[in-house]
Amino acid sequence: MLRIGLGYDFHALESGKTLILGGIVLPFDKGEKGHSDGDALLHAVTDALLGAAGLSDIGELFPPSDDQWKGADSGTLLQKAWKLITDKGWILENIDCVIAIEKPKILPYRQQICSNIAKLLSCGKDQIFIKAKTGEKLGEIGREEAVCVWAVCLLSKN
Numbered sequence: 001m002l003r004i005g006l007g008y009d010f011h012a013l014e015s016g017k018t019l020i021l022g023g024i025v026l027p028f029d030k031g032e033k034g035h036s037d038g039d040a041l042l043h044a045v046t047d048a049l050l051g052a053a054g055l056s057d058i059g060e061l062f063p064p065s066d067d068q069w070k071g072a073d074s075g076t077l078l079q080k081a082w083k084l085i086t087d088k089g090w091i092l093e094n095i096d097c098v099i100a101i102e103k104p105k106i107l108p109y110r111q112q113i114c115s116n117i118a119k120l121l122s123c124g125k126d127q128i129f130i131k132a133k134t135g136e137k138l139g140e141i142g143r144e145e146a147v148c149v150w151a152v153c154l155l156s157k158n
């Protein structure tokens, strides 16, 4: 059995916050506003995986209204969700992601980000891929006011 999942996340960028994508801190003068660490990439990946397994979504599992998730490490949230999914017998085939962000350039960090997501999911680095697009200076993305991520994944089960 094969199942695909789609995840999406959007975070406003604010001065003085830390920009974290895929668990990696990127050098930039703005970072994600959010109730957790705001890692839009890990949030989108978490939702894609949960959706493929038909289990839940990140907002239901880790509600923003619950203080225990305030400032939470998104890597920990991803691992908690992934445990629920693997407990049901699902195996990861691959994850592919698009990050829409004007700055900074993501390409120099691709290997590091893919390796970190692979480590969080205990899978091979070649099962994870990310790519980035700018907003061509248009809209919230282009004005460096936001970051947006789409993630798709494929899970399998015998």
Ligand code: MG
Residues within 6 Å of the ligand: 009, 010, 011, 034, 038, 039, 040, 043
């Ligand atoms: Mg989020």
